[in-house]
Amino acid sequence: MNGKQYLLTWAFALFVIVFNLEIKAAAPPNFIFFITDDISVADLEAYGGPIPTPNLNKMVASGVRFENAYVTASSCSPSRSSIITSRYPHNSGSPELHTPLPQNQWKFPGRLRRNGYYSALSGKNHMTWNGVIDDNSRLADAFDDIWKGGRPSGSANWVQQLRKRPKDKPFFYWLASHDAHREWQFTEEASRFSAEAILVPPYHYDGPETREDLAGYYHEVARTDYYLGLIFEELERQGLADNTYVIYTSDNGRPFPRDKTRLYDSGSKVPLVISGPGVPQGKSLEALVSLIDIGPTILELADIPIPEVFQGVSLVPLLLGRKAAVRDYIFVEHNWHTYPANERMVRLGDWVYIRNYNYLDQNMCAESGRAIPAGKELWDAEAAGILQPEQRDIFLKPRPYEEFYNVRMDPNQFENFVNSGRYAEMLNHLRKALDVWTQDTGDTIPENPTVKIGNVNMSERGEFPGAARNATEIQLPGPILRSDVE
Structure with a gap:
């Protein structure tokens, strides 16, 4: 093999290697x-x-x-x-x-x-x-x-x-x-x-x-x-x-x-x-x-x-x-889950705002009841009057309509700042952000919601959230960045 053939052989081999690497990278x-x-x-x-x-x-x-x-x-x-x-x-x-x-x-x-x-x-x-x-x-x-x-x-x-x-x-x-x-x-x-x-x-x-x-x-x-x-x-x-x-x-x-x-x-x-x-x-x-x-x-x-x-x-x-x-924003919703519920949440930075449209009711689900050991023991302790205030959440009736927390200062979300008069600017901003999200995404609170407790089939359901505004056809994502609200 002469020098020219040697170079051509190595050039072809190099081409094959590079080509195979590109194919692998592009997989x-x-x-x-x-x-x-x-x-x-x-x-x-x-x-x-x-x-x-x-x-x-x-x-x-x-x-x-x-x-x-x-x-x-x-x-x-x-x-x-x-x-x-x-x-x-x-x-x-x-x-x-x-x-x-x-x-x-x-x-x-x-x-x-x-x-x-x-x-x-x-x-x-x-x-x-x-x-x-x-x-x-x-x-x-x-x-x-x-x-x-x-x-x-x-x-x-x-x-x-x-x-x-x-x-x-x-x-x-x-x-x-x-x-x-x-x-x-x-x-x-x-x-x-x-x-x-x-x-x-x-x-x-x-x-x-x-x-x-x-x-x-x-x-x-x-x-x-x-x-x-x-x-x-x-x-x-x-x-x-x-x-x-x-x-x-x-x-x-x-x-x-x-x-x-x-x-x-x-x-x-x-x-x-x-x-x-x-x-x-x-x-x-x-x-x-x-x-x-x-x-x-x-x-x-x-x-x-x-x-x-x-x-x-x-x-x-x-x-x-x-x-x-x-x-900048996180939005979460809570609808019927074995118990009636309509709750909405928005987070910005370390601040969380919750709005509870069912505030006159206990905030319950299947895992809150006596059917599970932790639930039974909790209800027994409530009946005995030995629960601490932070352990009585599911028994509150009525509940706060609004809740406002700083999750860095209070990771368990025990201290509700809504009525404290502190951080009012942030509270009002989160209220507005949730309102904008509600409007943009077509969210609604049903007038005739699902109210039955326990498992239900489709024939036993009420109106879905968002149904009144045909929310399943809406594409708007609601606020993503802070500029979407301000």
Whole structure:
């Protein structure tokens, strides 16, 4: 081989290497959306909480942890339907517990699927159940495959499903655990916790039944971490870890009194951790984010246009460090969830404002009643007159119509500043912001709401929030930046 042939051979080899690298870099990324059930952010070791989460800790070390992520409703099906449509519950058409997602609503996994992705849901669905049947045809445009996933965890078949996926397509998996949802079921995949070691929130009654109840919850939270570890192991085994984004979160807070369904941080603030190609390692972000931002984020990472009907915003500028914030406001709603409710919340900075349209009623849900051990013990302590003031929240009747808190000074949201005369400028600003959001998104408080207590089917429901203004057809997202209100 002469010198010229030698140079040509090396030039061709270099071209092949560079071309293959470019093809590899241009390969569409994969996505795993790992959503747990009924887990409050403050309980996880990865966020400084008491429940060990070794695999989530590793994910935090290799990705971005969001310190202030919120659901749009602290209620299972409204929260999930809101995430998949990137729309507020009253705009999604699924604003109450067990209301099926309308088939004509756009869903971000469907956008992925129509752009060449294999899309699958495994585990808890809860976006199609109407109290009678589980009609998965409502999600047929979003997923190629839907697997129910049995109890206790709903996660046992995930590794096999990852192995059986089509190998010629990028993938999106919506992996939804049944943990940590009542009733507690114990297995060998997670530790058991002694009642004495439990950290009881100050607004719960600290008694033996509550401690045992929380120990069951701890076990199921720990089990979610076990399955998260299996997912990462399988991604490594298939050589997919470097090109797969993993997103970890929950649909609402822990299933205990004053937690689930409520607009306090214990109910509506959730974990959110994202790892994957190009994501900074070990970074924590204080920026406010909403779970309706998940869909736009995934679509931008996949280089797919974001539909105008989506009310969320992409978090990619935060992940890449181009912006310190992509939104100034968080809005959360509380509608019927086994008990009548109409509550709205807005957060700006460290300030939270809540408006309770059902202020004449107790603020209840199934997890507040005597049917669960922590609820029974709380009601018994109330009857005995031994509760502390901060433990009596669910018994207040009437309640304050307005609540106003600083979550940095008061993370448990005990000190209501509404009538204090302090911070009046911020209070008035948040009142205005909530009014603008209400108007822009078509939110309404029903004149004939669902009032039945307990599980209901569609024939027993009243008017939906937003129905009077045809909110399911509205595209406006409401205020995102402070300039949208001022």
